[in-house]
Amino acid sequence: MKISELSRRSGVSIPTIKYYLRDGLLPQGQLTTAANQADYGEEHLRRLRLIRTLVGVRRLSVSAVREILGAITEEGDLHQIFGIVIDARPATKLRKQDREETAGGDTEGVADARRLITEMGWEVSPGTAAIQTLGEVLDALSDVDAGIGWQSLLPYARLTDRISELDVKQMNGASDLLELAERAVLVSVLLEPALLALRRLAQEDKSARLFSGSPGGGETA
Amino acid sequence: MKISELSRRSGVSIPTIKYYLRDGLLPQGQLTTAANQADYGEEHLRRLRLIRTLVGVRRLSVSAVREILGAITEEGDLHQIFGIVIDARPATKLRKQDREETAGGDTEGVADARRLITEMGWEVSPGTAAIQTLGEVLDALSDVDAGIGWQSLLPYARLTDRISELDVKQMNGASDLLELAERAVLVSVLLEPALLALRRLAQEDKSARLFSGSPGGGETA
């Protein structure tokens, strides 16, 4: 398959494909006889769709995607792949707010996050970015004095625990390991916006039943 | 309070505060005697923290934040505020992939999303962005042939329904309506990354129990 066909079948423009090739997101095609003709396979097409999903649906930066893809192809251990995928955070460069840290180098929120993890009995690697994220949220909640501490999140944690059980159920039926890895990435990553969307829909439903004074109110650009 | 104090107490730089003032995120301070001295109150501080949360923790664009803040201050109906907050989507300018639409102007995924909503008995406004988001995810899932359709999301939907019940429980104890609105925004918005983080932690836990070949594997830069 030539690059033009790859572009047509994937819906990604040729310059963008070239960009991904340059940046190492997409492996080089097999160079044929001459230096200006390369051959791309179905694997490239799958990979390209995966990239577009990670960048487009979730908001991963190109560099984060590169890490994930590297993990998929190089590491054999699915748990490690998971770790990298889970660790990836959306692209941003916001300097973090000044915040005093406790002795261990953690903010108070991070410490609370660890308490929550202990309480749930979860076994996670202590450096996971998710802990930092959770800690940031707890810090922010404490800042705004919302009266929501880590204990308030325990019911949430129990529900997310059940969600993760659903997640691993979705990961059956893959033939080879590479496919399984890709599938794991998709389930973990692609369902994130779906979960948020579902929560918002459920919130809107609950909110309509509770707060709505004017029952119409359904036009948003 | 002068702008320097506002900057110190909020941790936001003066140029950034000025930028927010210019862009209408932050109401102007009360101009005092002269034209070069304005007075900011606690309300500005609270507002500033809210902005930083929306921009920093969730990834809302400045314009999206402006809409939300406008809704908070102008609309009285909490459900409408919720609608706007829920409708807000992270900043991006990715052109959407070419995708054939069915007759109604929806993609197949959006149609499936509506089926799911009907099945759940949720009452939501038909134009909510969350439906589009859900539809995109379903489209993407169908693209990669993951074998995950809208029926597979029903268990997730039931769990998110319970999550949203928790959400509304968190929204008690606010005195005035403005505070209630801000609180609602915070609960809805700030708990999003928390939920994702919790899911990732739970996934890592489940993944470790299922897939891990090498039990160490806990170092991530």
Next chain:
DNA sequence: GGATAACGGATCGCGCTACTATCCATTATG
């Protein structure tokens, strides 16, 4: 009351990211 520093207001510019456009020599294609 005079120097100094901070203020509000405005304009310009920067750094980053994810691309897009253009050019080139080479080579498949009709």
Next chain:
DNA sequence: CATAATGGATAGTAGCGCGATCCGTTATCC
């Protein structure tokens, strides 16, 4: 053999979230 596509490289673009600087005015401190 002419045309168009290809791989490869280099530059340019757009938008966003600020930061830097300048300006004239005014509080502040001695």
